[in-house]
Amino acid sequence: MQQRLAQAMAEAIEDRAALVAEAGTGVGKTFGYLVPLLLSQRRALVSTATKSLQDQLFLRDLPRLRDALRVPVRIALLKGRASYLCLHRLEQARSSATLPDRFAVRALARIETWAAGTASGDLAEIDGLDDRSPVIPLVTSTRDNCLGTDCPSYQRCHVVKARREAMAADLVVVNHHLFFADVSLRDSGVAELLPTVDAVVFDEAHQLVETGLQFLGTTLATGQALDLARDIVAAGLAHARGLAPWQELAGALDRGTRDLRLACAGPLREVRGVIKLRWDERARQPAFVDAVRSLGVAADAAAAALAEVEAVAPDFTRLLQRAQAMKDLADRFVAETAPDRVRWIDLGSRDARLIESPLHIRELFNEQRNAAPRAWIFTSATLGTDDELAWFCEAAALEDARKLRVGSPFDYAAHARTWVPPRFPKPNEPGHPAAVGALAARLAGRLGGRSFVLTTTLRVLPLIAEALEAASAAAGDGLQVLVQGSHPKRTLLQRFLDTPRSVLVGSQSFWEGIDVPGDALQCVIIDKLPFPPPNDPLVQARTRELERQGRSPFDDYFLSEAAISLKQGAGRLIRSESDRGLLVITDPRLRQMGYGRKLRQALPPMGTLDTEDDALAWLDVLAASHTA
The missing domain is CATH 1.20.120 (Four Helix Bundle (Hemerythrin (Met), subunit A))
Structure with a gap:
């Protein structure tokens, strides 16, 4: 599977063609595109969804592959301004900043100490620095407040140095936010870099459309x-x-x-x-x-x-x-x-x-692709529900691109089960959040924690968490309930891994990009089908546009969006060949409504369970294997 993917990547690079490739969990898509890129020795840009994935590629994957393949490729990492220390603004913060509390004072002191020795100026080097710290905007620049060549610290500027290194490199790792910020604002150095590359690869490409609309x-x-x-x-x-x-x-x-x-x-x-x-x-x-x-x-x-x-x-x-x-x-x-x-x-x-x-980014991608002949490669584990990958290709004006779907090598039928409770409150009924929390307590109590509860909205998150805590306390299970928003995302995940009998309740930011392999996570509970919120202004505008075109908003938009999100959430469960687990979707519409069949087809081919007793029996099997 990985070889099929790599071969298609190599051909697209050689032909300077557009390729949209969906590769299931476990295929190894990162190496699937990095190896052909390195062997081609063409100048390339790789864009990822997150800064953490950027760091993984630059610090771990690329050096390892470059050494193994023995290719003389110079690599560079380029992030947005907000990731780099601004020396001029640090000086201003020292003398004039009003800090809100002692935690901010400590954070500024840590940054000052680190600033004296850093070569890159990348704030990611500082362990434990909270992304939400009010100090970060004080010591980083924006397009608005950067003084450019008039800055007294220009010669030592970390942003300028990072851009200079990117221009001299053969392969540069950026992120989607940076790519679109530059395309729209010409402010990140990518505008100078893009015309010089032969191939552009977007990893986690399913996030491109929403990121593009932001910028x-x-x-x-x-x-x-x-x-x-x-x-x-x-x-x-x-x-x-x-x-x-x-x-x-x-x-x-x-x-x-x-x-x-x-x-x-x-x-x-x-x-x-x-x-x-x-x-x-x-x-x-x-x-x-x-x-x-x-x-x-x-x-x-x-x-x-x-x-x-x-x-x-x-x-x-x-x-x-x-x-x-x-x-x-x-x-x-x-x-x-x-x-x-x-x-x-x-x-x-x-x-x-x-x-x-x-309403869409089609025009932007058409403009970029027509600017010069180069390879455009888009890959993710989730790009559509059909062989034409229409969900992504239509949104990004890539109907004419080559398409490839490579399934996951994992044995889902043997290692995972799906259960949809048949008699359960509907999501629009007042008792639904409490019922989800109570069920989560029963399942996680049986398993000994090791569970995620993924909610579709922030509104119900505290309601489910409170019900879960109350039911666990009543049963004497001693579950530790960790709730999104109580700590930074990275800290919360680490606590989940370090704390016995823990359950994490999270919303949108935990539906994707979370990798917890092994038996630390063996049960994922999704509260309801993740349809786009009908009162969202952008959703309403897209609905009106589809109606003007004579299309069905439910079939062509709502159902497709829900299928993709469901696929993403379910993807948290099985992350390696030996993983085993239970996926629970507490939305009876998946059983009762005609469209449920299409949504079930979007899920990995797991075995299905009928009753709560069946689900508890499967959790007993998982718990026994954990203690064995």
Whole structure:
């Protein structure tokens, strides 16, 4: 199977062709594309879904293969700005940053100590640094606040060094976010690199469409305005004290930001996670329109003051550009939405983001593929449910590409079982989350933990976790329930591995990219079929587009999206040839509805169970093998 994949990759590289290749879990797709790339000795770009996979390729897989194949290939790693320490902003943080708590103070001290010895400036080198730390934005640059060649630390800049090394390399490892950020903003170095390569490989390609939409869209974020206000005060007081009312200008931006956040929240008082609001829920309200306009007025006033002192210091040129851009964004979001785009509001507990996005990325990929003849290779374990891989190919304008599907070598029929409880509350019934939690407690109690509960929404996550804890306590099973959001994702996974009798309850970020091989994870419970939320603004826009085309939104969109997500969630269970486990889907629609057959076909070919007694008996077998 791996040889079939590698052969197809080699042919696509040689022919400079487009290839879409789905390779099931265990095929070894990473080596399947890296070996042909290295042997071809063509200049190549490899893009991955996550920075952790980037690090794995660059630090482990590529050096190992390069040495084994004895090919003289120079490799480089390139991440986005937010991954690298900015020496200039570190200096500013030392002298002027206001840190929220003692944990931030400690984090900044750790970064300062590490900064003295690092060669790459990659923050991933610092063990235990929380990705959510408020210190990171203070010591990294953005496209908005980077001073470029005017920066006093430009000659030692880690971002510039990483881009220079990438331009000199034969094979460069990037990530999807970086690729699209560069295509849309020309800000990551990929724009210079892409025309020079003969092959581009996208690993975990199933994430490309959503990632692309993020970066092809336009965003006005309250966080941007707060950052601008803070940077205006810092630069104004440092370089032009008394030449403009810097505190007043920043205060107007702060007030505009607060008013916009309140107008977005409307009647909502407490927000957990991020809520996606339909644009017309807020855009027709005078308070919302006034708040957007007020923020634009504040940005315009700041721009006028900055223009007066622009010649004083390089910082003011970038600040002027940022203020003008914010005024333009405010004007844009007050105007009507273009017919081929969709808007919505992402509302968080502390911020709000106004977003405008295209409906698809087809045009972008057509443009990139037509720019020059090169190989374009897209691979993942999940790209469709048919041989044409239509789910992915249609979204990315790759209908004309070569297609290959290589199944998993794992013996699912012997090693795994699927159970759909026949009599269970429906997902729209009030008792469903509690029933899921109680069932999870019974199953995980029998197995001794070693279970994931994957939820389709953040809303039900605490409800299921509470019911699970209560049922476990009542049964005296002593299960340790770990809940997404209580700790960083990496910490939570490590606790799951280190803590006996543990159950992890997680939502979307745990459905994919999680690799727990062996008997540490032997039961995965999915709360309901993962259909796209019908009230999501982007989902609604795509539904309307399909209806205009005379197509069925349910058959051509909702069902396909659910099948792909279900396949991803089920993929957490069996990660190696010796793994064994139980997949439970607590949604009776999978048994009762006609479309359930299509969704079941998307799952790996596991054996099926009929009753809870059957499921418990299978868990007894797994538990016995664990203790043997």
